[in-house]
Amino acid sequence: MIGKALSSDFLKIRRKGIWFLVFLGSVGLLAMQALNFGLRYDYLTDRYKADLWKGLIGEIFSFVPIALYLGATLISSQIANVEHQNNSWKQLLALPISRASVFTAKVLLGFIAMGVACLILSAGTVVLGILLKFGTDDIPYLTILKLSFLPYLGALPMLALQLWLSLTLKNQALPITLGITAAIASMFAANYPEFIPLSWPFLSFISEAKPALPVGAGIILAFVVYMVGMGHFRGKDVN
């Protein structure tokens, strides 16, 4: 049932700008660094001469948490808007499919879209590093994967929350405001105690020694938020 709903959702988001957003977010981050390194190549390569790849990864990472929060906010809102804009909730939910499946399919869609963005970021980082002539001998593939996917797991609770709010509220002003506020607040994550979820995307990559804590907490909290959101969605009156 979830598979059917998901396949229907993939069709419905065509020409809705979701894939464009996925592309823009990931490639945008890379373009910023291309510019950064392009403009002050000598200065930066000198600064990171010990490990050029590590330098590039560090520069990219400083924008990963904020990009994840913004991406989660905008993609959730776009996914929900497909139904809100066309007043099609009533048509969709009167079909022989459980609300749990409908909700889960949309959550999975958001999860996949964000995952694709992370994949593009990882692949693009490798390409960017090679273009910047950082050498192909010792490309740190694993670290590059961790660069996008560990913070993503840390940001999952926000994705779950954004999907819940966007899917149940017709007016998207609240979830978007919340998402942008969180994105900005996440820039100061280094100063937050580690039990604050906003610090998890940052900590999951930076505390390389023990990423299990923020990552594990992110997955668990995201699942809890998803369950609560689904409970709300299932019992809701559809007008």
Added chain:
Amino acid sequence: MRELVIETKDLNKKYRGRYAVRNLNLEIGRGEIYGFLGPNGAGKTTTIRMLLGLIRPTMGSIHIFGKDLRKEKLNILRKVGSLVEYPSNYGHLTAVQNLEAVRRILDVPKSRIDEVLSIVSLTKDAKRPVKGYSLGMKQRLGIATALLGNPELLILDEPTNGLDPEGIHEIRELIRSMPQQHGITVLVSSHLLSEVEQMAGTVGIIREGELVFQDTISNLQQQASGGFRLVVSEPAEALQLIRGQGYAGRLEDGGLRLDQLSDPEVALLVKRLVDHNHAIYRVEEKRRTLEDIFMQVIEQGGLS
């Protein structure tokens, strides 16, 4: 005995202390076109949303195809097609893509898309984005979507709302053909009696959340007799005579207005008047239009 497709028992929906639907007992038989009538805001859409499981009743039960909606919602919805109020198509997709999005959930063969498009005569425009459609075309696409899963029951909420006369005609013909050609039971809501009486066999009238009339159209029409009008040479004296016979009546527009009478009573009354040398110019039955009855039901909450 007729087989009931929809049966609600004491259905209630309360919003913030106010009843939108109150003690509603709908009975809709198989193969019927049931006209669900009432002014705007009477509770039609609320009822239909409850029938489709979109909102939960505060109290009462709904049985469709003899099954409890609470327990077997998905099994019931598999055999129900619906169109609730204004169209809810995906504007950025074409008609075919819209139907495909629903088909993937219903799991019916792909050929069904072409079939329903031809039923609503949209084959020609099927590859255009729906946002460029006229309201009538969107509404027809809505009906096509409702028909996609080969439903046994079609629930249409105000399907002709906002359409031009031609569009209304098309939709009406489409609905009328459903029971004969496809064996589908239809529940169609409207706030216009004139529209429903041209397609429905049975009507339910809802007013302020309560069902105030539920019977066949022909029974409704039988109630339409509104008494007689007599035009005679000396109305005032004639009225006294009539009252002397034990009938109620009053002077109106230079004639006499009498309540509903049986044929022998009319014959007897005319004979008495002639015996008393009244010249009788006219005996007319005053038929009320269905619209009058409808308005009476809506205003008073029942037939007198």
